[in-house]
Amino acid sequence: MDDICLNQTGDMAAMLLCFPHLQDSCPRFVRLTIVRVVMYAFMVITILMTVCGNLLVIISITHFKQLHSPTNFILRSLAVVDCCLGCFVMPFSMVRSVEGCWYMGENFCKVHSSLDMMLCTTSILHLCLVSIDRYYAICDPLQYSTKVTVFKVISGTIIIWLFSFLFCFGVVFSGVNMVGLETFILMTYCEGSCALFFNKEWGIIAPTVSFYIPAAVMTCLYIKIFHVARKHAKVMSDRLATVTCSELKNQASEQRERKAAKTLAIVMGVFLLCWLPFFITTLIDPFVNFQTPFHIFDAVMWFAYFNSTCNPVIYAFFYPHFRKAFKIIIAKISGMRTNTHILVVE
Incomplete structure (x- = not known):
């Protein structure tokens, strides 16, 4: 009876491993089918x-020449x-995330981790570059x-x-982020895992370079x-004093202030909501073993990824000329599909 129980337990364990034929395999996540779906x-x-x-x-x-401007070239690079x-x-x-297993091997794990870190850093630095561009456009328009x-x-x-590539690939492939963690990594390693560990030093350096410094610059700007936008709204309101009534002036000024505040609140709110939890966790994790x-x-991590989903909405969909361009592109694609369908039917 004991032998039967042991065999059943062994079979069950084998079913829940990432690589059942390997003794040092990582366990798979046990999830209900509906949860996985x-x-x-x-x-x-x-x-x-x-x-x-x-x-x-x-x-x-790329397609519409009317959108060829320094600001939009930053947005295009960010979109890439x-x-x-x-x-x-x-x-x-x-x-x-769903299976709890990494099936692509150790070398590709390093490439994936480096590329993940690089693209996230590049995205954040692009957002910082956008804030610098907006600062000059609004605060120093004559010299913009x-x-x-x-x-x-x-x-x-x-x-x-280039900086993001050299910094992120250099950190991961040099292994400086894991200096002093060799014993811990050997004790916790199993086949089918792909985790990027940072020691205490690089747990501070990497988030600071990739997030905290750009976030501080963005916040200040x-x-x-x-x-400045509020001051401009007030000045415009004062200039209109001779041609409009005071109530209309106040309403226009308040609307501009609310619009500026709303836009900036959305920009910083979504950015911090998506990235701050990830980098706080990354910073704290080495100090809690x-x-x-x-x-x-x-x-x-997926909250952080979601910022890349929101970027087109925040930095492009808010502008009417982008919305018009999107409508034209979608209409052309829909027209091509309709023509293709008609040809097939005929």
């Missing part, structure tokens, strides 16, 4: 929204970053055309891409932009 559906929808939304931005800015994240990082992270040129914007985006549960770390 819902998770896959949600993540696939998020990935499709990320890729399609950012593709619309890329096509619009977020589209790459949706194509090359999020699908593999989805399988790992000389201070912000297409050449400077393209140079800035290239520097961001957007606060300054908000105050990596006790953060996988499910929590996974959840905050």
Whole structure:
């Protein structure tokens, strides 16, 4: 009877391993089928929204010459970053999140981790570059055309891409982030895992470079932009004093202030909501002996990914000229599908 129980237990354990034929395999997550289906559906929808939304931005800015401006070139580069994240990082992270297993091998795990870290850093730095562009456009409009040129914007985006690549791939492939953690990694390693650990030093350095410094710059600039926008609204209201009644002036001024406050609140609110939990967890985890549960770390990671889904909405859909471009592109695609359908029927 005991032998039968042992055999049943062994068979059950084998079914729940990432690689049942390996003794050092990681265990798989035990989830109800409906839970797995819902998770896959949600993540696939998020990935499709990320890729399609950012593709619309890329096509619009590339195709329509009216959208060729320094600001929009930053947005196009940002859309390329977020589209790459949706194509090359999020699908593999989805399988790992749902199944709890990494099936692509150790070498690709390093590439995936490096690419994930690089694209997230690049996306954040692009958002910081957008805030710098908006600062000059609103706070120093007379000098904007000389201070912000297409050449400077393209140079800035290239520097961001190169810096992010060298920094992130350098950290992961050099292994400096795991110095002092060799014993811990050997004790916890199993076949089918793909986790990026940071020691205490790099647990501070990496988040600071990738997030905290750009976030501080963005916060300061957007606060300054908000105050300047309010002053501009007040000045415009005063200039209209001779031609409009005071009530209309106040209403127009208040509307402009509310619009500026709303836009900046959405920009910073979504950015901080998506990224802050992830980088707080990354910063704290090395100091609590990596006790953060996988499910929590996974959840905050997908919150961070979701920022790439929101970027096209925040930085493009709010502008009427982008909405018109999107409508034209979608109409053309729909027309092509309709014509193809008619040809097939005929």
